[in-house]
Amino acid sequence: MNLLETLKEFKKIQPDSDFSENSRRAILACTLNERLSPRRFFARSLAVAGSLVMAGALIFIIAGGLSATDLAPQFSSIDPAALRAEAQAIDTQISLLNVDYTEIASTEPVAIGSKKLNQFVTIKSASSSMAIGAASSTPTSTMSVDEILQGLSQ
Amino acid sequence: MIDGEEKLIQDAVQEGDSSAFGKLYDHYQPMIYRFVLVKVSRREEAEDIAHQVFLQAWQNIRTYRHRGYPFSSWLYRIARNQVIDYYRARKDDAPLEAADAEGIFHQTDQPDMSLQMDMERVMSAIHRLKPDYQDVVIFRFIEDLSIRETADAMHKTEGAVKLIQHRAIEELKRKIHESS
Numbered sequence: 620m621n622l623l624e625t626l627k628e629f630k631k632i633q634p635d636s637d638f639s640e641n642s643r644r645a646i647l648a649c650t651l652n653e654r655l656s657p658r659r660f661f662a663r664s665l666a667v668a669g670s671l672v673m674a675g676a677l678i679f680i681i682a683g684g685l686s687a688t689d690l691a692p693q694f695s696s697i698d699p700a701a702l703r704a705e706a707q708a709i710d711t712q713i714s715l716l717n718v719d720y721t722e723i724a725s726t727e728p729v730a731i732g733s734k735k736l737n738q739f740v741t742i743k744s745a746s747s748s749m750a751i752g753a754a755s756s757t758p759t760s761t762m763s764v765d766e767i768l769q770g771l772s773q
Numbered sequence: 774m775i776d777g778e779e780k781l782i783q784d785a786v787q788e789g790d791s792s793a794f795g796k797l798y799d800h801y802q803p804m805i806y807r808f809v810l811v812k813v814s815r816r817e818e819a820e821d822i823a824h825q826v827f828l829q830a831w832q833n834i835r836t837y838r839h840r841g842y843p844f845s846s847w848l849y850r851i852a853r854n855q856v857i858d859y860y861r862a863r864k865d866d867a868p869l870e871a872a873d874a875e876g877i878f879h880q881t882d883q884p885d886m887s888l889q890m891d892m893e894r895v896m897s898a899i900h901r902l903k904p905d906y907q908d909v910v911i912f913r914f915i916e917d918l919s920i921r922e923t924a925d926a927m928h929k930t931e932g933a934v935k936l937i938q939h940r941a942i943e944e945l946k947r948k949i950h951e952s953s
Contacts, residue, residue, distance in 0.1 A: 620891045620894075620949070622895065622942075622945065622946060622949070623914060625888070625891045625892060625895050626895065626910070626914040626915055627914070627915070628888060628892055629807065629811065629892065629895075629896075629915045630807070630915055630916070630917075632806075632807050632810060633803055633806075634802065634803055634806040634820065634823065635820070638820050639802060642802075642820070642823070642824045642827065643795060643798055643799070643802075643827075645824070645828075646798065646824070646827050646828050646831050647791040647794065647795055647798075647831065649828060649831060649832060650832075
């Protein structure tokens with residue numbers, strides 16, 4: 620065997636053409652690694668630092684950091700006690716309106732035509748009379764509570 | 774070296790011209806593939822490594838600096854490192870001697886069975902050489918690189934390459950004789 624001649628035969632080895640084509644396509648489809656020049660490196664660093672500062676500021680604001688500084692907006696004119704009193708006043712007005720409505724509804728049931736409701740109104744009137752009678756100490760002319768409930772259930 | 778190689782390299786390096794790199798790939802890929810195949814003796818793994826070599830070369834093409842060495846020296850250096858990484862990664866899997874050369878010469882369409890068997894014996898013997906000896910045998914006697922190109926690819930002096938070449942051939946003959 621001639622060693623050098625045999626070694627020359629190795630040069631006939633070729634890669635598979637399909638592999639070569641696929642490999643070539645895959646490699647050239649890949650993006651290049653960027654080589655950063657000093658100027659580009661500085662610009663990139665600046666951009667990263669700016670992003671970090673912005674993110675930090677955002678987190679600081681979200682975490683309520685402004686309240687601890689003079690930058691916080693002043694809300695001293697808003698008095699929580701006054702707000703509470705105002706809210707209670709509104710509730711009171713609503714209650715009074717309801718009371719008015721209830722009184723009107725109990726004294727003027729004219730628009731209601733239902734037999735049951737008429738009966739209810741009659742019973743309610745009777746109960747009012749009962750209350751009045753109770754106040755005037757005449758218990759014999761009043762209806763019992765059971766009778767009133769029975770009337771309502773009918 | 775191919776015609777207009779310097780221009781192709783310049784286009785690839787400075788402009789990231791993929792078509793220029795594609796032409797370099799077409800020219801150098803078979804050489805790199807053979808180098809890796811002789812080193813690892815397995816076709817599929819040689820394909821994977823060769824792919825990695827060119828992928829790494831392309832992704833880092835902008836770092837390439839022409840210092841008077843041929844472009845192939847740069848590729849061979851990447852290939853050598855890839856082969857070293859390959860053996861380092863599979864150190865625990867199988868010893869180097871376990872790789873056999875059988876079956877990788879079908880693609881040469883070599884009709885001469887006697888020659889094919891000789892090639893397998895030589896391949897097996899190369900595989901048992903030290904890495905530096907393997908490299909010199911491949912560069913000098915398979916790829917026909919000059920002493921200078923071989924020295925560039927191996928990061929050695931020309932004198933060192935001549936010495937390694939002499940020892941490598943003696944060692945290769947001895948191993949072939951032992952195996953027969």
